[in-house]
Amino acid sequence: MPQIITEQNLRNLIDLLVKESKVVVGPKQADSVVLYQPLAAGSELTLDSLPRRSAKELFFPICENILSYQRLDGKMQVTDVDRSRFPETVLIGAPPCDAASPAILDAVFSWDYNDEFYLERRRKSTIVGIACTQGDDACFCTAVGLAPDTDTGSDLFLTPLKDGSYACKAVTEKGKALVDAHARLFGEAASADAAPFAEQGTEKLDLVKIKKWLEGHFEDPLWEKISDICVGCGSCAFICPACHCFDINDEGSTEQGSRRKHWDACGFSKFTNHASGHNPRDVQNKRYRNRIMHKFKYYDDKFGRTLCTGCGRCVRACPVGIDIAEILSTINAKQD
Amino acid sequence: MNAKANKNQSSCIEPSYYQAVTQAIRTQAVQVLKDGTVAGVVGYLPGRRKGTARPALITTPEEAEKLIFSPACVNNLSVYLTKSKKGVLKQGRIGIVAKGCDMRALAGLMGESQIKREDLFIIAVDCAGVYGSRAERSESVTEANIARKCHECTVHHPEGADFVAGAATELSGLTPLEAEEMARIEALPQAERWAFWKEHFSRCIRCMACRQVCPFCYCEQCLCDKNRPQAVENSPRPAGNTAWHIVRAMHLAGRCGGCAECERVCPMDIPLNLLNRRMAKELKELYDYEAGLAPAEKGPLNQYKEDDDQSFIK
Numbered sequence: 001m002p003q004i005i006t007e008q009n010l011r012n013l014i015d016l017l018v019k020e021s022k023v024v025v026g027p028k029q030a031d032s033v034v035l036y037q038p039l040a041a042g043s044e045l046t047l048d049s050l051p052r053r054s055a056k057e058l059f060f061p062i063c064e065n066i067l068s069y070q071r072l073d074g075k076m077q078v079t080d081v082d083r084s085r086f087p088e089t090v091l092i093g094a095p096p097c098d099a100a101s102p103a104i105l106d107a108v109f110s111w112d113y114n115d116e117f118y119l120e121r122r123r124k125s126t127i128v129g130i131a132c133t134q135g136d137d138a139c140f141c142t143a144v145g146l147a148p149d150t151d152t153g154s155d156l157f158l159t160p161l162k163d164g165s166y167a168c169k170a171v172t173e174k175g176k177a178l179v180d181a182h183a184r185l186f187g188e189a190a191s192a193d194a195a196p197f198a199e200q201g202t203e204k205l206d207l208v209k210i211k212k213w214l215e216g217h218f219e220d221p222l223w224e225k226i227s228d229i230c231v232g233c234g235s236c237a238f239i240c241p242a243c244h245c246f247d248i249n250d251e252g253s254t255e256q257g258s259r260r261k262h263w264d265a266c267g268f269s270k271f272t273n274h275a276s277g278h279n280p281r282d283v284q285n286k287r288y289r290n291r292i293m294h295k296f297k298y299y300d301d302k303f304g305r306t307l308c309t310g311c312g313r314c315v316r317a318c319p320v321g322i323d324i325a326e327i328l329s330t331i332n333a334k335q336d
Numbered sequence: 337m338n339a340k341a342n343k344n345q346s347s348c349i350e351p352s353y354y355q356a357v358t359q360a361i362r363t364q365a366v367q368v369l370k371d372g373t374v375a376g377v378v379g380y381l382p383g384r385r386k387g388t389a390r391p392a393l394i395t396t397p398e399e400a401e402k403l404i405f406s407p408a409c410v411n412n413l414s415v416y417l418t419k420s421k422k423g424v425l426k427q428g429r430i431g432i433v434a435k436g437c438d439m440r441a442l443a444g445l446m447g448e449s450q451i452k453r454e455d456l457f458i459i460a461v462d463c464a465g466v467y468g469s470r471a472e473r474s475e476s477v478t479e480a481n482i483a484r485k486c487h488e489c490t491v492h493h494p495e496g497a498d499f500v501a502g503a504a505t506e507l508s509g510l511t512p513l514e515a516e517e518m519a520r521i522e523a524l525p526q527a528e529r530w531a532f533w534k535e536h537f538s539r540c541i542r543c544m545a546c547r548q549v550c551p552f553c554y555c556e557q558c559l560c561d562k563n564r565p566q567a568v569e570n571s572p573r574p575a576g577n578t579a580w581h582i583v584r585a586m587h588l589a590g591r592c593g594g595c596a597e598c599e600r601v602c603p604m605d606i607p608l609n610l611l612n613r614r615m616a617k618e619l620k621e622l623y624d625y626e627a628g629l630a631p632a633e634k635g636p637l638n639q640y641k642e643d644d645d646q647s648f649i650k
Contacts, residue, residue, distance in 0.1 A: 030539065032605045052603060053541070062541055063571045137385045228422070229391045231415060233545035235603050249563065249570050262571040263541065270561055284422075319549045319601035320411060321383045321390025 002189055005158070006165045009185040010092075011042025016182060017090050025058055026092040027051045036091070047093055047130065054241030054311065055098040056105065058091055059121045062238075063262035066117065066248070070256040083120045090178070092128040096150040097141045097311035099129035101241035103153035107303035108244060117261070126174045129154030130166070135198030138312030140325040143205045146309055148197035160195040167192055202325050205332050207296065207306055213331050214297040218289070226327055227288035229320045234265030236314035236322070242295065242307045245271070266290045292327065346507065349407075349464040349477040353505050357405040357461055360501035361433055364459050365400035368431050374457050375428030378413045379403040387473025391416065393424055405433065405501065407467040407477045411549075412595040414441040418450050418554040429455050433501075435463040436491025440593030440628025441551040443496075447633050448591070450554060460497030464505045465489065469600065479510050485596040485609065488512045496631060518613055533578070539604040540577040542570070546598035546608055547584065552591045559583060581611065589615035590635040593628035 005013070017024045018040065026045045028037040033052045039045060069078050091099075102122060109118040132141075132148035141147060151157035156175030158166035167189060170176035179186055237243040247264040251257055264271060266287050273279045281287045299307040308324070315323050365377045381392040382404055389408040393416070394400050413432055416422040424430055434442060439460060445451045464477060471481035479487075487510040494500065521529055547553040547560075560568045560580050568583060569576025584598075585608075592612040599609040619625045622645065623636040636644075 063573055228393050231548040233548035234543040235545045238541045238543045251569050260571045317603045319545050323384050326384040
């Protein structure tokens with residue numbers, strides 16, 4: 001019989017971790033939205049809806065200082081961020097479409113340059129994923145190779161059981177260590193009857209075929225057709241668990257200020273705008289093409305992975321109803 | 337383009353009403369495309385997911401047969417007309433499906449010389465209301481699921497269009513949620529009011545969806561994108577977020593037609609229309625002016641009159 005943890009003990013585990021001075025982050029209600037936020041107590045954990053923003057912000061914050069500067073006695077002093085002070089963090093309650101994303105992003109943040117801001121946070125984090133029992137008609141994780149019970153990216157993976165408790169699987173050494181350190185909260189399962197997983201409305205996609213079509217159709221009337229209604233906001237990219245473009249801005253005065261790294265989006269008209277004024281992606285359909293190409297071709301070319309977990313957030317949030325699952329189906333159905 | 341007396345009032349709008357509107361839009365759109373009155377029609381098509389709809393730019397009678405109007409047709413399509421956004425007008429005279437609230441934006445854009453009346457063929461909808469953000473998309477429209485803005489709609493029955501689809505049906509006795517919320521916030525002590533907005537703005541991720549769907553955010557160079565010199569911090573932090581939303585509210589004062597698209601599209605549920613409503617209230621009190629009620633009018637903040645109130649100059 002596998003190990004289990006009751007819902008109450010899961011909340012107790014959060015209380016204990018908080019007492020151990022760890023930062024525990026999980027889905028929490030904030031006004032009308034649920035967001036991944038630091039939990040002060042286990043009672044704050046909300047497991048009945050997908051957070052509006054993905055869990056990527058734990059490793060890749062919306063905005064962070066990467067250095068600060070100040071003129072002292074006529075000389076400019078530059079101060080680095082002390083990354084050793086990033087806290088040990090446990091992420092609890094991430095569904096597979098969120099838990100899988102850091103494992104996808106590791107490749108790009110440790111490729112030609114090691115992004116120590118991202119990597120240090122990754123080293124200091126443990127991810128407790130949870131199987132998904134409540135998808136909706138925007139979900140398409142099964143179409144992009146994941147599933148409501150995929151443990152990819154999780155260190156410890158919980159599967160909701162019919163009796164309200166959770167079956168536990170230690171996926172990595174980090175996950176095992178978390179269980180071992182709090183062994184008395186975990187028990188033996190009386191039965192391992194899993195609650196029904198979330199159902200999805202989309203067919204499975206042939207990602208190899210889609211990539212092949214993309215390779216031959218950098219220029220194609222499809223791009224204009226699907227993006228003629230795109231209004232060029234960053235909503236889809238910002239709430240996406242896999243989009244990771246960022247901008248760097250110096251903000252402050254000539255005397256003092258900060259250099260900040262913050263999310264950027266290929267939907268913006270200033271994205272890739274050169275200092276000369278030239279923009280290789282000068283119209284919206286070229287920018288939308290980049291969104292699809294990056295997710296389903298370029299990232300795969302470079303790192304062998306698809307840059308999409310099928311969480312459906314962009315489908316739900318797009319102000320003008322652009323539906324990436326529908327676009328992928330359209331490409332999937334193409335003969336040439 | 338203002339309200340007339342209510343005709344049929346009920347507690348629930350049946351799907352058959354939207355089907356009748358759909359049929360009228362299709363017939364009209366097909367006709368104006370066939371006879372060459374317009375080069376295209378901006379309307380709504382059904383989305384993949386059941387009960388959803390999305391904007392579409394239609395250029396053939398065959399496509400026009402698929403146009404719909406349903407409670408999911410929330411978008412203000414006038415955003416597609418200005419040059420800095422999509423500029424579909426360059427294709428020739430354009431048909432556009434517009435609810436009463438959308439027509440206020442059209443009127444405002446004409447007043448600001450961004451579009452010309454003769455370039456448009458307006459297919460107005462006599463609109464009973466659209467879904468709010470948490471509506472189940474299979475239900476009839478009721479007070480429980482209708483959009484917040486529709487609770488206080490005064491433009492159900494649009495005037496000044498080339499064609500009107502549907503005839504006068506609306507829900508009766510809706511609670512004015514936004515007005516109540518505005519009154520509640522105004523009654524708060526200043527510190528609590530500040531805390532309210534601080535909390536909301538702290539969630540802003542600067543995705544700019546509010547700006548991008550706004551028919552009146554048509555500046556080709558937004559102040560908030562400038563970095564030499566930087567006027568508003570670009571990075572999503574509380575100070576810059578607050579500055580951005582206040583700059584935007586000020587810039588929309590006397591112009592915003594109240595379509596509330598900014599609030600609808602905000603992925604962080606920031607109640608942005610409250611800011612716009614507050615500005616509209618100022619304009620009403622100071623100049624007895626409501627934006628977008630008549631086409632080609634100049635707003636009070638766009639002109640100078642010798643008898644303008646100058647008491648604020650001290």
